[in-house]
Structure formats: structure tokens, C-alpha cells
Amino acid sequence: xxxxxxxxxxxxxxxxxxxxxxxxxxxLAESPPGSxxxxxxxxxxxxxxxxxxxxxxxLVPEAQRKSDTIWLLRPSVxxxxxxxxxxxxxxxxxxxxxxxxxxxDDYEDHxxxxxxxxxxxxxxxxxxxxxxxDKVDPRGTLNLAATPTPNQYRxxxxxxxxxxxxxxxxxxxxxxxxxxxxxxxxxxxxxxxALDHDNIGYGGTFLWRxxxxxxxxxxxxxxVYDYKESTNTLDSTNTHTLIGLRWEATAATSGKxxxxxxxxxxxSAGQAAGRRDLSGxxxxxxxxxxxxxxxxxxxxxxxxxxxxxGLGNFTVNQTYQALWTHAWNSxxxxxxxxxxxxxxxxxxxxxxxxGADREDTTTSTGLRLDYSVKRWLKFGAEYQYSVRDxxxxxxxxxxNQLMFLLxxxx
Numbered sequence: 001x002x003x004x005x006x007x008x009x010x011x012x013x014x015x016x017x018x019x020x021x022x023x024x025x026x027x028l029a030e031s032p033p034g035s036x037x038x039x040x041x042x043x044x045x046x047x048x049x050x051x052x053x054x055x056x057x058x059l060v061p062e063a064q065r066k067s068d069t070i071w072l073l074r075p076s077v078x079x080x081x082x083x084x085x086x087x088x089x090x091x092x093x094x095x096x097x098x099x100x101x102x103x104x105d106d107y108e109d110h111x112x113x114x115x116x117x118x119x120x121x122x123x124x125x126x127x128x129x130x131x132x133x134d135k136v137d138p139r140g141t142l143n144l145a146a147t148p149t150p151n152q153y154r155x156x157x158x159x160x161x162x163x164x165x166x167x168x169x170x171x172x173x174x175x176x177x178x179x180x181x182x183x184x185x186x187x188x189x190x191x192x193x194a195l196d197h198d199n200i201g202y203g204g205t206f207l208w209r210x211x212x213x214x215x216x217x218x219x220x221x222x223x224v225y226d227y228k229e230s231t232n233t234l235d236s237t238n239t240h241t242l243i244g245l246r247w248e249a250t251a252a253t254s255g256k257x258x259x260x261x262x263x264x265x266x267x268s269a270g271q272a273a274g275r276r277d278l279s280g281x282x283x284x285x286x287x288x289x290x291x292x293x294x295x296x297x298x299x300x301x302x303x304x305x306x307x308x309x310g311l312g313n314f315t316v317n318q319t320y321q322a323l324w325t326h327a328w329n330s331x332x333x334x335x336x337x338x339x340x341x342x343x344x345x346x347x348x349x350x351x352x353x354x355g356a357d358r359e360d361t362t363t364s365t366g367l368r369l370d371y372s373v374k375r376w377l378k379f380g381a382e383y384q385y386s387v388r389d390x391x392x393x394x395x396x397x398x399x400n401q402l403m404f405l406l407x408x409x410x
Contacts (some may be wrong), residue, residue: 033375035080035410038079040081041079041081041088041090043077043078043079044077044079044080044409044410045075045076045077045409045410046075046076046077046407046408046409047073047074047075047076047407047408048073048074048405048406048408049071049072049073049074049405049406049407050071050074050403050404050405050406051069051071051403051404052069052072052401052402053067053068053069053070053400053401053402053403054067054068054069054070054399054400054401055400055401056397056398056399056400057070057099057102057105057139058139059138059139059141059388059397059399060140060397061394061397062398065397066101068099068101068105069100070097070098070099070100071097071098072095072097072098072405073094073095073096074093074094074095075092075093075094076091076092076093076094077091077092078090078091079091086116086117086118086119087115087117088115088116088117089113089114089115089116090113090114091111091112091113091114091115092111092113093113094109094110094111095107095108095109096108096109097109104148104149105139105149107136107150107152108134109133109134109135109136110134110135111131111132111133111135112131112132112133113129113130113131114129114130114131115127115128115129115130122166123164123165123166123169124162124163124164125163126160126161126162126163127159127160127163128159128160129158129159129160130156130157130158131155131156131157131159131180132156132157133153133154133156134152134153135152135153136150136151136152136153137150137151138150140397141309142192142195142309142310143308143309143310143311144190144191144309144310145190145191147186147190148187149187151184151186151187151192152184152186153182153183153185154182154185155181155182155183156180156181157178157179157180158179158180159178160176160177160178161176162174162176165207169209170208170209171206171208171209172206172207173205173207174204174205174206174207175203175204176201176202176203176204176205176221177200177201177202177203178199178200178201178202179198179199179200179201180198180199181197181198181199182195182197182198182199183196183228184196191310194227194229194232194310195227195309195310196228196229197225197226197227197228197234198225198226198228199224199225199226200223200226201222201223201224202221202222203219203220203221203222203240204220204221205217205218205219206218206219207246210245211247211249213248213249214245214246214247214248214249215245215246215247216243216244217242217243217244217245217246217258218242218243219240219242219243219244219260220240220241220242221239221240222237222239222240223237223238224236224237225238225307233266233272233273233275234266234270234308234313235266235267235269236264236266236270236307236314237265237267238263238264238305239262239263239264239265240260240282240304241260241261241262242258242259242261242282243258243259244256244257244258244259244284245257245258252289252291253287253288253289254287254288255285255286256284256285257283257285257286257287258284258285259281259282259284260281260282260283261279261280261281261282262278262279262281262282262303262304262305263277263278263280264278264305264314265277266313275313275347276313276346276347278305278314278316278346280305280316281303282302282303282305283301283302283303284301284302284304285299285302286298286299286300286301287300294326294327295325295326296324296325296326297322297323297325298321298322298325299320299321299322299323300320300321301318301319301320301321302317303316303317303318304317305317306343311345311358312345312347312348312357312358313346313347314346315343315344315345315346316343316344316346317341317343318341318342319339320340320341321337321338321339322338322339323335324336324337330372331371331372331373332369332370332371332372333369333370334367334368334369334370335366335368336367337366337367337368338363338364338365338366339362339363339364339365340362340363341361341362342359342360342361342362343359343361343362344358344359345357345358345359345360350392352391352392352393353392358390358391358392358395359390359391360388360389360392360395361388361389361390362386362387362388362389363386363387364384364385364386365384365385366382366384366385367382368380368381368382368383369381369382376408376409376410377406377407377408378406378407379404379405379406380403380404380405380406380407381403381404381405382401382402382403382405383400383401383402383403384399384401385400385401386398386399387399
């Protein structure tokens with residue numbers, strides 16, 4: 001009897017295993033390329049390993065600079081589910097950096113995200129997002145005294161975008177909102193505690209069709225900064241009022257450009273501390289040109305006000321960026337990039353410049369090559385050169401970075 005039961009169990013287990021194998025094979029066969037079925041979702045994992053030589057890890061003048069080799073591990077995964085026209089997504093992206101010589105600069109970055117794109121009906125669409133980050137600020141990106149270790153922060157936030165208007169409607173309306181809170185974890189006695197803050201942003205854009213594929217845009221947005229340290233007087237409200245165009249004039253060209261006014265107003269505590277408000281010219285622009293299906297050129301520019309990172313009241317930033325992407329064949333592709341930005345600090349006098357406020361200009365160029373060894377395996381090499389000139393000689397630097405990387409997907 002036990003022998004019969006044992007034989008039955010082995011046959012049942014064999015059939016069950018065969019059914020599981022068939023089910024798994026069918027599931028994988030029905031999965032999109034590069035994905036794994038996970039319940040109702042599909043997972044798209046990726047792993048990248050890289051080694052980078054950095055000639056100036058702290059972004060300091062030539063006499064003080066230190067170079068190092070950094071080993072990088074970048075795992076990521078995206079889970080996606082679709083239900084009709086709706087898309088739901090979960091994601092994780094990590095970066096683990098280890099320095100050959102400067103081990104105190106070792107870091108780990110983590111970014112978690114969730115997103116939902118909902119089509120409620122032909123006229124109403126809603127996009128919702130959540131994000132949590134545990135990261136470090138790269139050396140030299142804050143205007144604080146030198147710290148023994150990179151400045152680590154945690155930031156959580158939420159975003160929403162509601163769109164009203166059918167695809168062929170004469171007019172459309174976009175309403176957006178965002179919130180995040182940022183808290184520094186270490187080096188708080190050395191100045192990072194003063195940078196803890198909450199931010200609430202909201203705004204709207206009205207679009208009016210002036211040509212078959214061109215809209216006039218009218219945009220109003222505000223961003224409210226609330227610093228958490230009781231003695232901090234940087235609480236303020238930024239307002240942008242912009243008009244412009246958004247177009248997709250041909251199959252090869254699309255873009256948007258708007259210009260107008262920006263203001264920054266400090267609250268009563270900031271006014272009492274002598275902080276000066278700002279009112280000035282602002283613009284935003286992005287143009288994409290695709291003359292060939294395997295080649296594209298992207299151009300971005302903006303003029304905006306940025307909050308202080310430890311020096312002065314704020315900075316007015318102008319940025320111009322260009323990127324040429326080209327696929328030379330089915331395996332080899334390249335990216336050639338260049339950027340120029342200027343930063344004018346408010347209430348940041350430099351003694352060596354006769355008491356004038358600090359002004360920086362930063363220029364960067366880069367080249368990246370990617371070669372697909374297999375559909376799922378890619379090798380890359382990237383070089384970047386950047387230089388910052390300033391009327392404050394202690395803020396100038398030159399930097400060379402060379403990186404080799406290997407990335408794998410399913």
C-alpha cells in the first residue's frame with residue numbers, strides 16, 4: 001500500500017512539476033523582452049558595474065586637488081503593470097561607490113519610487129508619484145566648510161499632475177502639485193542642519209491651440225520653502241509667470257519655450273534680517289530635433305532662481321545644454337554633450353573681488369560610447385571634462401573623469 005502511495009506521489013509530483021514548468025515557460029514567453037513576471041507585474045532588472053578615474057574628487061583649486069579611482073555598483077529594477085490605458089510602476093535605483101584611497105568618501109545611494117499614470121476618460125488624465133531618497137551630496141556641491149565625510153540626506157516627496165482636455169481639444173488645462181521634505185543625517189554641527197527644509201510647489205498651465213500641432217502656453221507656478229532650523233531666515237516663496245509655445249511641428253522636431261518673470265520674496269523674518277527680494281527675467285526651453293531615425297539633437301536652457309546652499313541669499317542660474325545622440329550601427333552608439341552655466345550669488349561678497357558678489361561660470365563637455373556585446377550585455381566608456389571660473393579663486397576648479405562600465409539586463 002505504501003509503495004502504491006509512494007508511486008502515486010512521485011507521479012503526481014512529476015506531473016505537477018511538468019505543469020509548473022509549462023506555466024513558467026508560457027509566462028516567460030508572454031513577458032515583454034527583458035522582463036520577469038512577478039504576480040500581476042513585470043520586473044525589468046538591470047545591473048551596472050563601473051570604474052571611474054576622477055582627477056578632482058572634491059572640486060577644489062589645482063593646488064589642493066586629490067585624484068582617486070572609484071568603483072561603482074549600480075543595481076536597479078522597475079516593476080510595471082498595465083490595466084487598459086493605466087500604467088502602474090514601482091522602482092528602485094541604487095549606487096554603491098568605493099574609493100581606492102579616500103575611503104572616508106565611500107557612499108551608498110538609494111532611490112525608491114512609485115508612479116501611476118491614469119486615464120480616467122477621454123478628457124481627464126492623472127499622474128501620481130511618490131519618491132524616497134537616501135543619498136549623499138557629491139563633494140564640492142554645497143557651499144559649506146569642509147566636512148570629514150560626504151553630507152548624507154534623506155528626502156521623501158509626492159507629485160501630482162492633472163490634465164483636462166481631449167487630444168484634439170482647442171484648449172487644455174494642466175494642474176500640478178508637489179511636496180518634499182529634506183533632512184540631513186550627518187555633519188549637522190558643521191552646517192548641514194541649516195539646510196533642512198520642506199518645500200511645497202503648485203501651479204497650472206493653460207494651453208490654447210494656435211496651429212494644428214502648436215499650443216500657446218500660459219503658466220503660473222509657486223514654490224514655498226520652509227527651513228526647519230529656528231534661527232534660519234531663508235523662508236521664502238518663488239513665483240514664476242511665463243508665456244510661450246509648445247509644439248510638435250513636424251515628425252522630426254518638437255519643443256517648448258516660455259519666458260516671463262520670476263520673483264523670490266522672503267518672509268518677515270528674512271526681511272528683518274536684511275535679505276533682499278528678487279524680481280527678474282526668467283525662461284525655460286527644450287527643443288528636440290531628430291533629422292534621422294538613428295540620430296537626435298536635444299537642447300535645453302533655463303534662467304531660474306535657486307535657493308542658497310550655504311552662501312548668500314540665493315543664486316540666479318542660467319544654463320544651456322546640448323546633447324547629440326547617434327547610433328552608428330545596430331551595436332555602436334555615441335553621446336556627445338556640452339553645457340554652460342552661470343551662477344550669480346546674492347549677498348555673497350568676495351573680498352578679493354573688491355566686495356563684489358560671487359559669480360561662477362561652469363563649462364562641461366563629454367563623450368560616451370556604448371557597444372552592445374549581446375542584446376542583454378553592453379560595454380561603455382565615458383569621458384567628461386569640466387571647469388569652473390569664478391571671481392572667488394578659492395571656488396575655481398578643473399576636473400577630468402574617465403569611466404568604463406558594463407551593464408546587463410535580462
